[in-house]
Amino acid sequence: MNIAISNTSEKPIYQQLFEQISAQILKGELESGYGLPPIRQAATELGVSIITVKKAWEELERLDLIYTITGKGCFVADLSPDEMLQRRNDMILQRMAIDADYYKSFGLTIEEVFELMRKVY
Numbered sequence: 001m002n003i004a005i006s007n008t009s010e011k012p013i014y015q016q017l018f019e020q021i022s023a024q025i026l027k028g029e030l031e032s033g034y035g036l037p038p039i040r041q042a043a044t045e046l047g048v049s050i051i052t053v054k055k056a057w058e059e060l061e062r063l064d065l066i067y068t069i070t071g072k073g074c075f076v077a078d079l080s081p082d083e084m085l086q087r088r089n090d091m092i093l094q095r096m097a098i099d100a101d102y103y104k105s106f107g108l109t110i111e112e113v114f115e116l117m118r119k120v121y
Contacts, residue, residue: 001030001037005046013048017056025065025076026088032078036066063087 003020005013024030036042039057043050057074060066065087066074079087103113 001034003046005048012052014052014055014059017046017048017053018059021056021060022063022065022091025060025079026084026091028081028084030076032076034076036074036076038073 001021001024003017005016007013009016011019021030021036036057037045039050039053043053046053057066061068061074064077065079067077068074100113108116
């Protein structure tokens with residue numbers, strides 16, 4: 001598991017954790033059954049609060065990307081390649097819907113959005 005936290009990002013740290021771990025799971029970098037570090041250990045290693053890590057782990061579990069075995073820890077869920085693709089697409093579409101509303105508020109056309117996206121991608 002490779003995590004890079006930015007204290008200068010506008011994104012809350014729990015969201016950075018959630019996004020990076022969920023991406024690693026959905027790209028197959030963290031395989032089914034992989035054990036996430038305990039919350040306290042992750043918090044210490046990342047230099048963040050336990051509450052922050054707990055919130056990220058809870059969001060991963062809410063989306064069934066990980067599961068918890070009491071007394072043993074949190075593990076990556078067993079997802080088929082089709083499930084991984086569907087969940088990835090669902091997450092991306094949710095983000096794109098929010099972004100699309102923002103772009104529409106400026107009166108941008110889809111073509112203008114694509115052109116701007118090409119510049120930053």
